[in-house]
Amino acid sequence: MPSRHLKGLCFHPSKEARCVTCSLSSLCLPLSLNLEDIDQLDRIIKRRQPLKKGEYLFHQGDNFDCVYAVRSGSIKNYAMTNEGEEQITNFYLPSELVGLDGVDCDTYPVSAKALETTTVCEIPFSRLEELAVELPELRAQILRIMSKELRDDKQMMMLLSKKNAEERVATFLSNLSTRFKRRGYSPYTFRLPMSRNEIGNYLGLAVETVSRVFTRFQNNQLIAVNGKEVHILDMEQLGLLAGLVTQESSPRIASSS
Amino acid sequence: MPSRHLKGLCFHPSKEARCVTCSLSSLCLPLSLNLEDIDQLDRIIKRRQPLKKGEYLFHQGDNFDCVYAVRSGSIKNYAMTNEGEEQITNFYLPSELVGLDGVDCDTYPVSAKALETTTVCEIPFSRLEELAVELPELRAQILRIMSKELRDDKQMMMLLSKKNAEERVATFLSNLSTRFKRRGYSPYTFRLPMSRNEIGNYLGLAVETVSRVFTRFQNNQLIAVNGKEVHILDMEQLGLLAGLVTQESSPRIASSS
């Protein structure tokens, strides 16, 4: 039924080439748009060729022109420090929107690189803005997404300035779990798309520390890890740790011994 | 000359009660609005009674309804951690906009408290949105401000995850300096509106560490401090330190001795 409007405007007429049929449609941009609005949005969106691991969506400094919705796979955002090391500022999983922090500059302030084979929807920002003029719901949705990202950033700042290594890793895992769950995947069993190094970089910890915390969590029956495969065994305890737990009387995780 | 439109709509008919005559007009929201647009904006803005030190602009959890432009004084944003300690997420100086991270929630995610006697313009968000429908420039400006805040947050995350105590404090001072300069004040001499404790909280450092770094900077002729009064003596060196300098061959600041 929802197939008016498609015509010759469809760029990659694949089996899932429209927002209405997209399995992520309830999570992605058109969260609160009605069917007609989605059709309009649909017409400005391009599906890009899948990116292979290590390929770039855009580079820091590229002209800002599009935002991207991840359809499958995952993306990392990172900037270069003055010394040339990378600083990861975010990971993006399917249904999440990449590139919004470029809105007020001419260029992307960070680079976006695929962590694995990744497909995205490309949304030309100028056309999105045009469309937003007519669709108040779309406008509101864009604001909501940016505002959400602002709040997530504050959470991250809290993590970086107040939490210790265990709390950081626990927060990271809980957070991933929640996002996988929302996508429809198991919140208990998932594959980390990023390396230990990238986790450490993101969390402000040395690789070795991340590795040690993983082992400690495993020894304490919090999780079971096998390479990038993670099973969360005790979600409650993990959540407690993540929630900035240093309560005097809390059963402290035994230190490796 | 710019005085059509005012009529009975002016809430506090003080000497600086309009955006057009506001000394911050070139910095504040209406950055890129023309005179007529500013007049329209002007009519939805209320000037609130000055806040005394320690008073709240809003509390975490209050209904989100307004954003605020600081006219004079300063504001801190902070959230409560699960353990009940405060975590400062931002400081706002005159011409800066407070409250935007509430846009997509019903309630403010943080509290906003005056660090000193502070005056603000109150901007009802619903009316701002209405107005934004007609004024594309205003819409763009709101996006720009949010996007700027997103990028600032990334910078903060970088600071918290990669910089040591000296680099953090140097960054903090450089940043304040820049903002004071933009306001038209001296970038070299200014008064810190916040306590050492608050600086430490914000930078993820213990008070004692902040204090020690201040002393060290003073011993090394980088700055001169007297209570909250700060003079920057060597802006270049301070900037170098701030810019994530651990270059092998850089003249490392002598440690207090």
Place this chain on the structure above:
DNA sequence: CGCTTTCTTGAAAAGCGTCAAACTTAGTGG
């Protein structure tokens, strides 16, 4: 299958936090 990269583990070192105490400033009331 061998090579490179990533991950893990141990031991030592460093940076920062914590505790404690002296000192300064700000605020209050006599």
Place this chain on the structure above:
DNA sequence: CCACTAAGTTTGACGCTTTTCAAGAAAGCG
């Protein structure tokens, strides 16, 4: 206006968490 108290700041000594360095184990890749 000064004394008094509370709050904020500075300084030193010590300890703990995390980093750094190093080396071996596992995994990914051609």
